[in-house]
Amino acid sequence: MPVLTIDGPSGVGKGTVARIVAQKQNWYLLDSGAIYRAFALAVDARGVEIADEEALEKIAKTLDLEFKTKSGKGGNELVNVYLDGKDVSKILRTEKTGEMASKIASIGVVRAALLKRQKDFDKSPGLVADGRDMGTTVFPDAPFKVYLTASADERANRRLKQLQAQGSKGIILQILTKVKARDKRDSSRKHSPLKPAKDALIIDTTELSIDEVIAQVVALIEA
Numbered sequence: 001m002p003v004l005t006i007d008g009p010s011g012v013g014k015g016t017v018a019r020i021v022a023q024k025q026n027w028y029l030l031d032s033g034a035i036y037r038a039f040a041l042a043v044d045a046r047g048v049e050i051a052d053e054e055a056l057e058k059i060a061k062t063l064d065l066e067f068k069t070k071s072g073k074g075g076n077e078l079v080n081v082y083l084d085g086k087d088v089s090k091i092l093r094t095e096k097t098g099e100m101a102s103k104i105a106s107i108g109v110v111r112a113a114l115l116k117r118q119k120d121f122d123k124s125p126g127l128v129a130d131g132r133d134m135g136t137t138v139f140p141d142a143p144f145k146v147y148l149t150a151s152a153d154e155r156a157n158r159r160l161k162q163l164q165a166q167g168s169k170g171i172i173l174q175i176l177t178k179v180k181a182r183d184k185r186d187s188s189r190k191h192s193p194l195k196p197a198k199d200a201l202i203i204d205t206t207e208l209s210i211d212e213v214i215a216q217v218v219a220l221i222e223a
C-alpha cells in the first residue's frame with residue numbers, strides 16, 4: 001500500500017498537514033504521537049515507575065486504545081481517542097502529556113512493543129503516518145517520505161497560536177524552552193531518534209503557509 005511518512009520536531013505542523021493530505025488522498029491517518037501520549041497516560045494512571053521496564057512493556061502490549069472517527073477513516077475529521085474505553089482526547093493534547101510521552105518514548109522496549117500497533121495502520125487504499133520515526137523505523141520502505149522543519153521560534157509561535165485558538169494562554173518564552181527541550185530529548189535518544197530518513201524530502205516550513213506545504217507534499221505523491 002502507498003504510505004506517506006511525515007516526520008519532524010514538535011510544533012512544526014505535521015498533524016495538520018497529515019490530516020489534510022489524508023483527506024485529499026482519501027487515505028488512512030496514523031497519528032503515532034497520540035499512541036505515545038495515550039501510553040504515557042496509561043502508565044501514569046497505573047502509577048508505574050519509568051524504571052520498571054517489564055511493567056512498561058506489559059502495558060504497551062495490552063494497551064486498550066481506540067481511534068474513532070465518524071467515517072472510520074482518518075481524513076480531516078476530528079479523531080477521538082479512547083483509552084480503557086474512556087474518551088481521553090482532551091487530556092491527550094496537553095503539553096504535560098506531550099512531555100510525559102517524550103520521556104517514556106525514549107525507552108527501547110516501549111518502542112518495540114508499540115511498533116506492530118503502528119504498522120497495522122498500513123491498509124488499502126493508503127496511509128499518511130505522522131511522527132518522529134515513521135520514515136526511518138516504522139515504514140522504512142514507504143515510497144513517499146517528508147521531513148518538516150521550522151525554526152524553534154516559529155514553532156513556539158505556532159504552538160502559542162494553537163493554545164490561544166483553544167482558549168488557553170501561554171507564555172512564548174516558556175513554550176520556546178519546552179519546545180527546545182523536547183526536540184533535544186527526541187533527537188538525542190538512542191532508539192529511533194528524530195532525524196530525517198535518508199530518502200526524505202526535507203521541507204523548511206518557517207516561511208511557508210500550510211497550503212504551500214501541502215502543495216509540495218501532494219506534488220511529491222503525484223510526481
Ligand code: C5P
Pocket residue numbers: 010032033034036037098101102103105106130131132133134182186
Ligand atoms: O507528535 P506528538 O507531540 O504528539 O508526540 C509526543 C511525543 O511522543 C514526542 O515528543 C515524541 O517523544 C514521542 N513520539 C515518538 N515517536 C513518534 C511519535 C511521537 O517518539 N513516532
